[in-house]
Amino acid sequence: MSSGQRRGTLAVILASATLTVMAGAIIGPVVRQIQLGVGVSESLAGLIITTHGVLIVIVSPIAGLLVDRVGPRRPYVFGLLLYGIGGGAGVFVDSFVPLLASRVVLGVGVAFVYTGVTVLLYTLYAGQRMERALGLRSSANSAGAAVWPLVGGALGTLTLQVPLLGTLTWQTPFAVYFVAIPLGLAAIVAIPETEHGGRSGSTGRTRFERLREFLAVFRDVPAIPAVYLLYFGANLLLYAIVVFYPQLLAEFGITSSGIVGIYLAVNGAAGGVSAVLYDRLLGLTDRHTLVLAAFALWVGGLGAATVAASPLAALVPVVCFGLGLGLVFPSSFAWIEALAPSDRQGSLSSYLASAGYLGQFAAPIVFGVVLSLSGIRGVFAGAALAALAAFAIFGFLLVRREQSGRPS
Template identity: 35%
Template sequence: MSLPGPTTPSTSHRATLFVLLLASTLTLMAGAVIAPVVGVIRGELGVSGTAAGLILTAHGLSLAIVSPFVGWAIDRFGLRTPLAGGLLLYGVAGGAGLVTESYTALIISRFAFGIGAAAVFVGTTVALLALFQGEQRDRVAGWRSTALSLGGIIWPLIGGALGGLSWHAPFAVYLLGVPVGILTLLVIPAVPPAGRAKGGIVTLLRHQPGLLVFYAFSFFGSFLLYVLAVFLPQRLTEVAVEAPFLIALITTSTSVGGSLIGLFYAKMKARLGYVNLLRLATVAWALAFLLIGLSGQWIFLTVAAFVFGLGSGVVVPALAMMIGESAPVAKRGQAMSLSGTANFTGQFVAPLVLGPVIGATSIGTGFLIGAALSALVLLLLLVFPVMSARAPAEAAGTDKPSTDATSV
C-alpha cells in the first residue's frame, strides 16, 4: 500500500491526514473539557472534593492500565479497526455525561472513556509511523504536535462556553469521537498486521532496553506538565491574578508555545537530531519552572508557561518517533502503548507527589524543585548516550523483517 507523496497530494491523502490530525486533537482534551464544571457537578451530585476530582482523573487511570492491551490489539489485528472502535467508544462513553444523573454512572462512563482514549492515543501515533516515511513523517509529526496543542486550547474553550448552559452540556464535545471514528473507517488505509511477533512486552523490553529511557522521559515530561496545570493557577492567585478568564488565558500559553514550535519541528529535527531536541526541551522546562518559582509578576509567569510549551512541543513528536523507530513494526503498537501508560501515570501522580511538598513549603518551592529535577535530567542526557534506531527483527523476535507496512 502506498500513500501519495507530498508533491502529488491526492484527495485521499489529504483526507487521511485530516482525520489523523483531527483525531489527535482529541487526546489532550480528555479532562480539560469538563474541568470548568467540576465544581458544579460536585454541588449537584453532592460528592466530596476528592470524589469530584476523580471525575477528571479516572480516565487517566484506566488509560494507563489498558494501553498495553490496546497496543497488542493493534499489533494483532491491524490499525484501522482498533482506532475506529476506540474513537466510537470515546464519543459514546464521553458523551454519556449528557444524560448521566448519578455519580456512580458518571465514574463508570469515565473509566470506559479512558479505554477509548487509550486507543486514540496509541492508534494515532502508530498511524503516523505506518503511513508516513522519511522527511514527510517528520513534517506530519510536527503538525500532529501542533494539532495536539491546538486541541488543548480550542476544545476546553468550547467546553467552558457550553458549561454556561448546564454541567451536562460540555460532555457533548466528546461526541465528536463518533463521526471521527466513522471517517476513520472510510478514509484511513487498512494497515494489516506486520507479522506475528514472538513474545510480549517483556521480550520487547529485554531486547530493546533503551525504550525504558524513552518511557521514563515521557513520564517525567507529563509529570512536569501536570504540576504546571495544577499549581500554576494557584501561583497566579498568589500574585493577585484571580479572574478565571485571565488565568485560563495565561495557562493556555503552554499550548500556544507547543502549537508554534510544532510547525518548525521537522527542520529542527533535521538540523539537531532527536537527543539534542530532548536536551533543549529539558533546558526550556528548567528555565520555565525556575522563572515561576522566583517571579512574582504575572507577565513572567505567562512567559514561563509559553517557554514550557516550546519544550513540550518538540518532545511529543520526538519521543513518539524515537519509540516507534526503536521497536520492530510487529510490536510497534505495544511499544507505543507503554508510552501512553508512562504518560498518563505521570499525570496521575504529579499532584500526589509534589502536592504534599508544596503544602509543607510553598508553591514557589515546588516549582524550584521541578527546575532542579529538570536540571538533573539534562545532566543525565549530557553524560549518558541516548540513541534511537530501528531494531532488527531478530532482536525482538519477529517473524518478518522490520519494514513499514506502508510507504510514502
C-alpha cells in the same frame, strides 16, 4: 493514495489526536459545577477527571497487543466510537455513579484512539513525512490543550432546555464528546487498511514464551524504557503546571478561571509552535540536541516561576515550558518508531501512552507533598531542579555518545 487523500487521512488522524487531550480538558473548568450538581465531595468530584486516565494506563497495553494482531485501523475506529458513547453519556446522567461509569468507558476509548493514532502515523508515513506528521500530532495536542478548556468553560456557563432531557447545566460540555462518532465514521472512509499486524511466528508458543520474548525487547533495547521515562517526566512536569499554576497566579490576584485558562492556553500554543517546526528543526540538528534544548527551556521556565513577581512575568514560564514540550513529545514518538521491532510497535507505543498518563496522575501526588513542605514557589523550584538533573544526565550521556563516535 493521492495527495488529496493523504491530506484527508492526516486531517482525520490529527483531529483524533486532539480528542485524547479533550478527554479531561473539556470538563476541567466545570468540575466545581459537576460536584454541586451530583452532590459529592471535592475528592470524589476529582475522580471524574482522573478515572479515565487510570483506565488509559491499564487498557493501553491491551490496545497495543490488539493493534499488533490486527493492525491499527479497526481498534482506532472502535476507540473513536467508544469515546463518543462514553464521553457523551454525561449529557444524560445526573448522578455520580453512572457518570463515573461513563468515564470508565471513555478511558477505554481513549486508550484505543491514542495507540491507534500513534501506529497509524508509523505505518502510513515514513522518513521526513513521518517526522512532519509526528510534529503535527504534537501540535494538534497542544492546540487541543489551548482550545478545549476555553470551550468547556464557555459551555459550562450555559443553561439549555432540551426536549426529553429537560434542563442541562453542567452536562452541556459533555455533548462535545459526541464529535468522536462522526469522526469515527469519517475514519472508516479516510483511513486505509495497512499491512501492519498479524505477527508471524507466534503460533504454537505458550503465553509465557510470548511474554519472555516481549520482555527481551527491553533487555536488548534499553533505550526504549529510557524513552518511557522521558515521556513520564514530561507529563509529570506538564501537570505540575496544569494543577499548581493557578495557585501561583492567585498570588498576583488572578483568580478568574477565564484568565487562568488563558495562561494555560499560552502554554499549549507555545508547544504547538515548536511542534509545527519540529521537522524543520530536525533538519538542522538531531533529536538528542532538541531534547537537550527542551530541558534547558524547562530549567529556565520553571526557574522563572519561582521568582516571577508580576502577571506579565508569569507568562515566561508557560511559554518556555510549552516550547520544550513541543520538542519532547514528537521526539519520544519518533524514538519508539525507530527502536521498536515493526511487529511490536503497537505494544511498545501503548506503553508510551501508559507512561504519559501515569505521569499526569502522579503529578498532584508528588508535587502536592512538595507544596505542603515548601509552598507554591517550592513546587516550581522542585520541578526546575528535576529538569536540571535531567539536563545534566542527558547532556553527560550525549557527550559520551559523541566521544564514542556513535551517530546521534
